[in-house]
Amino acid sequence: MKKIINxxxxxxxxxxxGILLAHPDLVKTPGTDPRVLxxxxxxxxxxxxxxxxxGSGHLPLFKGYVGMGLCSGVAIGNVFSSPSSQQIFEATKAISGGAGVLYLYGNYGGDVFNFDLAGDLAELEDIPTxxxxxxxxxxxxxNERKTDRRGVAGIFFAYKAAGAAAERGDTLEEVAAIAExxxxxxxxxxxxxxxxxxxxTGAKSFDLPEGEMEIGIGIHGEPGIHRGPLETADAIADRLVTxxxxxxxxxxxxxxAVLVNGLGATPLEELYVLYRRVHQILTGLNISIAKKYVGEYATSLEMAGASxxxxxxxxxxxxxxxxxAKSPFFEEV
Amino acid sequence: MKKIINxxxxxxxxxxxGILLAHPDLVKTPGTDPRVLxxxxxxxxxxxxxxxxxGSGHLPLFKGYVGMGLCSGVAIGNVFSSPSSQQIFEATKAISGGAGVLYLYGNYGGDVFNFDLAGDLAELEDIPTxxxxxxxxxxxxxNERKTDRRGVAGIFFAYKAAGAAAERGDTLEEVAAIAExxxxxxxxxxxxxxxxxxxxTGAKSFDLPEGEMEIGIGIHGEPGIHRGPLETADAIADRLVTxxxxxxxxxxxxxxAVLVNGLGATPLEELYVLYRRVHQILTGLNISIAKKYVGEYATSLEMAGASxxxxxxxxxxxxxxxxxAKSPFFEEV
Incomplete structure (x- = not known):
């Protein structure tokens, strides 16, 4: 293991x-559980x-998007593991300002189960969710089973839009409709x-022979849709964009809006090589790019790759x- | 090689x-040489x-700090190689607004040589540098030979301070004195x-056996001052901070002001584990942290490590x- 940890x-x-010590002006722990921010x-x-x-291991997901114009709070699990319903409930109470709470997270079984449980607890305390x-x-x-898809980096767009709506005072129904x-x-x-x-454990999230790539792989190593020899940046961009x-x-x-996201170990330079090709393809099809983001927005610790x-x-x-918006990892004002 | 490139x-x-396509509102190529931004x-x-x-390979160094309140321009070399004096001279002319130009870069032989040459060319065109x-x-x-030291991530502080001084209209002498x-x-x-x-080439910048670390290693793999078994994050922080x-x-x-910088492959999570210890040590010594930055500010492609x-x-x-300040990779307003 090549990790700087204790x-x-x-x-x-x-x-x-570390996050709390670095950003006390932006985030806080409302109670005694450090996993609620x-x-x-x-x-x-x-x-x-x-x-x-x-789960942890995806910084700046999820903790990095707690702030003005983004999320109000986060419940934090172990690496790649769901937070508990109790932590979610605690966080719910801490951010409830009387207008209800939107639960906005990625579609993973454990998270869904625990957020739903927490929502039931919140209802008992008259906090609509x-x-x-x-x-x-x-x-x-x-596409025909798209409601079963996993959630990955694109949730950033939902944070940004729903967060802006909440910030301007939209109702729970309106904020939820915008997120949806x-x-x-x-x-x-x-x-x-x-x-x-x-x-x-020191275990790998997946095995991939040297010189190969896997298209469509999940951020926890869930199987993708194509495995084969590593292709050029342009060929990879073509596959993904198509x-x-x-x-x-x-x-x-x-x-x-385009987000070219690094999964951890892939240098920013390579993300720009990818962005270049994405831009070329879209422009060639007369699809215009109204907003773009290039960087690490949702990672998988030191996984090499991009989305x-x-x-x-x-x-x-x-x-x-x-x-x-302004949070520990995203600022644009 | 695990790289997304062509x-x-x-x-x-x-x-x-890719950078130009993504950020046309922030940066431009003034002439025909794409290596001048x-x-x-x-x-x-x-x-x-x-x-x-x-040299390239250090994003967000150097290109990422071109913008309001930071640098006015950058001359870009190949990976880990100096830009040419001609490129530096072109960039000098493109950013000269009549009040002179400060050359602010890391202390590496090739860079010094070519910036000095470009300064001579600029003088011939009455641009003071x-x-x-x-x-x-x-x-x-x-410490007794500190003027011979290499430049690494800490140059960010100089960009930030000198950039702010230039932005408010300080003279060349004043901006240079602030940078110094x-x-x-x-x-x-x-x-x-x-x-x-x-x-x-596919070559490695240095060789390090599995399970070892090298303290003081340079961002191009220059030898450090201690090599040994990988220690805990706290032990590493203790060594560096001391x-x-x-x-x-x-x-x-x-x-x-504290900057905990990732060198490429090291996850943001680990940088916060490091920051935590830095904060503890400094606070314990009654040294206060007036400003902090945690993230990737100067990298070495996919090198794992931190500074x-x-x-x-x-x-x-x-x-x-x-x-x-506002540039493609740094915004704080």
Whole structure:
């Protein structure tokens, strides 16, 4: 293992401690459980709270998007493991400002189960909740079963849009509808080049022979849709973009927001080589790029690889993407 | 090689193409040479221009810091290679707004040679230049030969301070003095866990047996000062922080800005585990942390490892760090 850590069992808590020490102006632990993190100014009276959560190991997902114009709080699990329903419930109470709470997280069984349980607990305390799950991973299920897809990097778009809506004072129903609308128009596909090593066990998240790549691999190493020799950046971009265009049914004249995301070990340089090709393809098809993001937005520890996400935008979605936001890992004002 | 690239020889140019396509609102190529990149609004009449440059493979160094409140332009070399004097000269002309140009870059032989040559060319065209070189790598030379040290991640502090000074209209002499003052009070030390692979040759930047670390290793794989079994994050932080405190002669009551920087493949989670310990040590010594940065600020492609930089601050330096800035990779307003 090539990791800068202490006791593997303390990895998640020490990382959270580091975030709290580094960003006390932005985030806080509202109670005694360090796995619950909320905006420093939470709860905001009269505003919808947005709660996300999931396993650790994906920074800046999920903790990095807690802040102004983004999420209000996060419940944090162990590496690649769901937070508990109790942690989610604690976070719910901490961000509830009287206008209800939107649960917005990736579509994974454990997360769904625990968020649903927490929602029942919240109801008993008269905190209304609604749920929208990110399900943008095109490779995980075909289009006709898209509601079963896993959620990956594209959830960033939903955070950004729903967060802007909550910030301006939209109701719970409105914020949820906006999140749902964005999720519905988001698609992501990734490529993996090397696995994550689990800090606790030293095990790999998947096995891939030297010189091979896996298209459509999940951020926990879930199987993809094609494994073969590593191709050029342009060929990889062509595969991913073709799938995304088909899935979102994009045609000439459409506008998209693009996110080229690094999964961990892949250098920023390579993400720009990918972006270049994405830009060329879309421009060639007369699909315009209304907004772009290039960097690490959702990782899998030190996994090498990248993903490409598209959000089909209209004026309303674009305006929400352009609204100001400020969190430990994302600032655009 | 686990790289998402096309022809290795086209890697740098395609990466620059990607940056230009992604950020046309922030940066531009002023002439025909793609290796010269300047602020989209350059030249700024009456303002000092700040030019940086160096080899590729260190994103967000150097290209990522071209923008408002940071550098005015950059001359870009091949991976780990200096840009040419001609490229530096072209960039100088493109950012010259009549108030002179500060050359601000890392202390490496090829860069020094070519920037000096370009300065001579600029003088012939009546563009005054001054030079300040980043030389913060404590492990590269002892304190008594500190002017010979290599420049690494700590140059970010100099960009930030000098950029803020140029933005507010300081003279060339003033901007240079500020950069020099910041460089003088900056110290960095790193740890390497695995090497960079060169895209063109497939060679490693250094060899390190599995399970070992190298303290003080340079961002091109230059030898460090200690090689041994990989230690815990806390032990590594102790080593680095102890060296930095001694070098900057920090004592109780002093204030510092802290940069915990990832060298490429090391996850953000681990950087926060490191930050946690840095914070504990400094607080324990009654040295206060006036500003902190945690993330990838200067990398070495997919090298695993991290560095810690301190800038000893006073009110003037801190105010310059806090001034607004906006570039493709750094935004704080």
């Amino acid at each position: 006791e593997p069992d303390r990895f998640v808590d020490e990382m959270i401690e 909320v905006r420093a100014d939470a709860p905001l009276a009269g505003r919808v709270g947005i709660l996300t959560g999931g 609604q749920t929208v799950v990110g399900r943008d991973d095109v490779a995980s299920q075909p 609308d964005v999720v519905e128009h988001t698609a992501t596909m990734g490529v993996g080049l090397s696995p994550t090593i689990f800090p606790t 799938a995304l265009i088909a899935d979102l049914d994009l045609t000439a004249g459409d506008r998209v 490409i996400s598209f959000l089909k935008v209209n004026d309303a979605r674009l305006a929400l993407l352009q609204a100001p | 022809e290795p020889d086209r890697f740098v140019d395609e990466m620059i193409e 300047v602020r989209a609004d350059a030249p700024l009449a009456g303002r000092v221009g700040i030019l940086t440059g160096g 001054q030079t300040v070189v980043g030389r913060d790598d404590v492990a590269s030379q002892p 003052d910041v460089v003088e009070h900056t110290a960095t030390m790193g740890v390497g866990l695995s090497p960079t692979i060169f895209p063109t 060296a930095l405190i001694a070098d900057l002669d920090l004592t109780a009551g002093d204030r510092v 810690i930089s301190f800038l000893k601050v006073n009110d003037a330096r801190l105010a310059l760090l806090q001034a607004p």
